Amino acid sequence: MKYIKIHKEGRLILLMLLFILFSINIFIYLRFPNFLFALTTIVSGGIMVFLTYFFRNPTRVVEIDDPSLIVAPADGTIVAVEEVEEHEYFGDKRLQISIFMSVFDVHANWYPVAGKVLMARHHKGRHVAAYLPKSSHENERSTVVIETEAKTQILLRQIAGALARRIVTYAHAGRPCHLNEHLGFIKFGSRVDLFLPIDSEVYVQVGEETTGNETILARLNE
Known part of the structure; x- marks a missing residue:
């Protein structure tokens, strides 16, 4: 049953x-x-x-042999795949992949790669619609920087939407992180942005649906 x-x-x-x-x-x-x-x-x-x-919490286990693969951190729809300037941490051009979560999606977030957390920081902000590009730097958000086992750094940003009023982040700087582990949870509609090295190979496009901890988004050039 x-x-x-x-x-x-x-x-x-x-x-x-x-x-x-x-x-x-x-x-x-x-x-x-x-x-x-x-x-x-x-x-x-x-x-x-x-x-x-x-608040459902499905059990999902991803098994991959290639540590350079980026696994979707959330359920939702791809709303952006583009080159952008990332100013908060890297200060250079990055490849951004954004996933919008509606209120009907699972709202648990998973680590997209295994490695070590270098930074975990929460920012207060607005609550404009999460599918808008400006939500990435204006809304309430949490930023997590992860260094992979091959020493490549990626940035993940949890973003609160118009309905979301609380972001929960379990990541702590200095601690290891693993696939199949929850990174956090966002309550009631939200978005997750990933910022990857510009030479990463992307496997998804705008409009595609993702399944958290299952869909392969990209491959790092490691």
């Missing part, structure tokens, strides 16, 4: 919401007509089903 595994970032939220909705429905049941109780019960059930689905 299949069941939905809930991500740890959603367990407390779901328990609190269940208590609140249960209390509201009991109050309405005792004070108002039956049809209103039936309506609120249906609405409450719909809310719980949606949020349980949103």
